[in-house]
Amino acid sequence: MGKYRKREGLFLAEGVRCVEQILENGIVTVEELLLDKTAGDISFLKRFDVPVYELESEDFLSISDTENSQGIIAVCQIPFEANVDELVLSEGVIIATDAIQDPGNLGTMIRTASWFDASGIIFGTGTVDSFHPKVVRSTAGATGRLAYQSGDLSKMINEFEEHGWDIVLMDRGEGSINLKEVVPDRRTLIVVGNEGRGITGKLFTSTRKKVRIDGKSEAVESLNAAVATSIALYHFAKV
Amino acid sequence: MGKYRKREGLFLAEGVRCVEQILENGIVTVEELLLDKTAGDISFLKRFDVPVYELESEDFLSISDTENSQGIIAVCQIPFEANVDELVLSEGVIIATDAIQDPGNLGTMIRTASWFDASGIIFGTGTVDSFHPKVVRSTAGATGRLAYQSGDLSKMINEFEEHGWDIVLMDRGEGSINLKEVVPDRRTLIVVGNEGRGITGKLFTSTRKKVRIDGKSEAVESLNAAVATSIALYHFAKV
Structure with a gap:
């Protein structure tokens, strides 16, 4: 099929x-x-x-x-892709997935992003096909609701940044800020990394925020990628 | 097996x-x-x-x-069950699952609850076996971290309530409060309903809060159960 x-x-x-x-x-x-x-x-x-x-x-x-x-x-x-040139002119929250591989995770992100009325979603190279039946099932019918574009994240994020978007990298590394302390901007692009290795190194620059969700990391290594994205959406979205 | x-x-x-x-x-x-x-x-x-x-x-x-x-x-x-008599004497956040059926959802709840250092988890009758291999896999190694008890939710919730716990029913029904407006108590029991039919009717009483996560319900009917639980944990937990 x-x-x-x-x-x-x-x-x-x-x-x-x-x-x-x-x-x-x-x-x-x-x-x-x-x-x-x-x-x-x-x-x-x-x-x-x-x-x-x-x-x-x-x-x-x-x-x-x-x-x-x-x-x-x-x-x-399959709906037509949006264009980054249009997406950058919108407001609100947009999700960017950096090589999310689990269909259930991607579908859940699309479902949650639709719930929180995100302005779009960007599927970075290496992300599972968003129209795969397993992804579609996990969206619970939200497939097609969001403007989307697939492609090279690095270029697209640059374009968002040039248009004044706040770039939030979900990462617990050195210098990261606790999500609860981040004041939502009018335009936020949330970047979510691969389930195993996180966000690609070249996407980190000094102008972009690293944001973490505080927790007990000795109990379990991390939050599930879709859960972390959903919590960030809850924090940033103005529904 | x-x-x-x-x-x-x-x-x-x-x-x-x-x-x-x-x-x-x-x-x-x-x-x-x-x-x-x-x-x-x-x-x-x-x-x-x-x-x-x-x-x-x-x-x-x-x-x-x-x-x-x-x-x-x-x-x-399989670790020994805790006892509600002990759990009610603790503080913080405890999750209660009312017939959660999807193993991935339950595992993700356990994983997130461990991340946010919940004081325990209660598996209500009808909830999938928390030691099922698919649940264990979704916990990402958090299985066994949390004090737990399985059984009749109605009785157990009463006991928590008698000990001064704030009972939060995740439900968007009439009279529900927006999660963002709920001030976390020192002791919160979060009750999460079945994926399809929500929380059992008899668990709703006038002394218990109905709490909703605001969203665009015309885009998608609801949030995934594990996502809703995770967002509530993020809100109530003091990590």
Whole structure:
């Protein structure tokens, strides 16, 4: 399915709540719904004007990516990328992911960023495909809500900085500031590093804040990447 | 493996970082380490006094619960439960889970609660087994750090309340207060509901606070349960 998705510019969203949320959001174009013939009540779909195809269970399961399928998949168009030139002109909070690899983490970040009404999200090189079915599932229907761009973080962050954005690197290294002491700016770009090795060295410059979330690091090495991002969003977002 | 674990009072922790963290914490008794013969460098283990058994890959993989095993499993003793009678005499923040079902969510809650130095965690009836391998993996080695008790939440919450604890129900219903406006008490019990249906009705009483995390609920129905818990921990914990 991966190759098919890429070639056609499509992604798949699975599960009743996820599909319903995407339909309700009305931002992503849903081309068609695929249903398992043996699935339960899907009468909630009647209010949406989308072609529905019922498949034999065997065929449905060959497309499904989940272990316990709920018998519904939306085939959706991948939304166009935004442009950094436009994103830098916005306000609020934007997330930048530096090689986030776990699909569940990335999906949770997108979900939380949507909840806190982030102005966008930037997927740095090395970040897992944000339209991977596992990522989409973890967004709980938030996929497509946020303006996004993929590419080289270093260049894009520079552009944000030139436009007066406060660059916050989530990092507990020397000289870092406790999140609770950071006063939110009108425009904040939060950079989150890879689950294992953190933020790439070249992204650290003297003009950028290193921000940490204080905790008992002898109990556990770090917070989960999606959790740390969510706490930062809670702190910086003005919802 | 499930039955074996239960009968013997053992749990399994997998992965280099997770095992190392558990050994370093020194709270959980590690009975033995199982290694895949083809695993990589495990020289970091030499400083710990634990019996090590090398297994053929086939045997190792029959025990492993992970898709991409790192070739190391610690066989650990399940720590004894604490007693609510003791927990109510402590201070700080305690988490209570009301039927949390996703192992990744529960593990992440334990990990975050350990980071924020929570005084304990209470697993309400219907919560997934906290020593399930998938939960243990998500704790990133924090398993065993926190005093815990499993059982009927209703009774236990009453006991906390009688001892002067502030009971915070994470719920966005009518009369709920924005988390940012809640002044942390010296003793806070944070109750988190099931991923789908929230907190059980009978746990709501007039003496307990309903607390919400404000967000754009038309974009996505809710925050992930572990994320909401983590944000509440960030707010209430005094680390």
